[in-house]
Amino acid sequence: MDFSEINARGIVLLGCGKMGGAMLAGWLDGGLDPVAATVIDPKPSDWLRGTGVALNTDLPAAPAVTLIAVKPQMMGEALPALKALSDTLFVSVAAGTPIAAFESTFGADARIVRAMPNTPAAIGRGITAIVGNGGATAADLDLAEGFLSAVGTVVRLEGEDQMDAVTGLSGSGPAYVFHLIEALRDAGVAQGLPEALALDLARATVAGSGALAMTGEDPGQLRVNVTSPNGTTQAGLEVLMPELPDLMVRTVAAAADRSRELRG
Structure with missing residues (x-):
């Protein structure tokens, strides 16, 4: 990304925890001038x-961008500090806080982009979904996509009503995958493998399969490629496939429903 505008006008980061810190690190690596960034954080790390x-x-x-990365429960205390800003694009990565909450603070004509990243952003492998309010222009969305891409892929939503589903799928999804790794490890141990070896095998299997899936080939075809007729993989899938699809539907739905509840 070309950081020239941001370097000239500045960027404000409200909150620099794990997600805010991952984004700041990505920007600095990508060409952000440190002196162009103003960070507000009550407990700054040594880094x-x-x-x-x-x-x-x-x-x-009038910073080019103001990124809001505080926890939702801290919004009421933190946002008033930003009211004096003008001609800035507000970008929020705070889960569960709708655009309307920011419009009520900054005004209906404020330019606001709501974003939902996930934790692999900490290693530059996240995926972030974004949506803008009525005041956000096409150029604003391009700007938001540009600097959010410092920590991974960015996709655009058709409307804010899709954000709860995104939260349930990709926002919470890393935890589902980590639990899968735990379950694969435990299954290996149950078959007689040492725990450390089983964990190495589970981690590498999930990581490698994820990388293969990112080549763009249909995941169903990738599954078929691994599955020899009447072989070991088919035997395992005959146990997994009748139960996993419905389990994942219910899992993502539960997380999305909770997102809706927290939004109120």
Whole structure:
């Protein structure tokens, strides 16, 4: 991404925990000038202190972007500090906080993009879904996509009503995959493998399969490619396939429903 506009006008980061920190690291690696960034964080890490960004100081009057990365329960206390900003694009990565909540604080004409990243962003392999409000222009969405791509892939939603489903699928999804790794490890142990070896096999199997899936080939075809007729994989799939699809539907639905409840 070309950071020239942001370097000239500045960027504000409200909150620099795991997600905010991952994004800041990606921007700095991608060409963001540390002096262009102002970070507000009550408990800055040693890493953050060493980046050279402006920390817990006066905000620029009209930064190009203001990223809101605080926990939803901290919104009421944190957002008033941003009210004085003008001509800025507000981007929120706070789960469960709708665009309307920001419009009520910053005004209906504010330019707002809501984003839902996931934790693989910490290693630059995340996926982030974005949607803008009525005030956000095509250029605003391009800008948001540009700097959010520093931590992975970015996709655009047709409407904010899709955000709960995104939360249930990709936002919460890494936890489902981590639990799959745990379950594969335990299944290997049950078949007589040492725990450490079973964990190595489970981790590598999931990571390698994920990388193969990212080549673009249909996952159903990839599954077929591994499955010899009447072989070992088919025997395992005959146990897994009758139960997994419905289980995943219910899992994602439960997370999406909870997202709707938290939104109110």
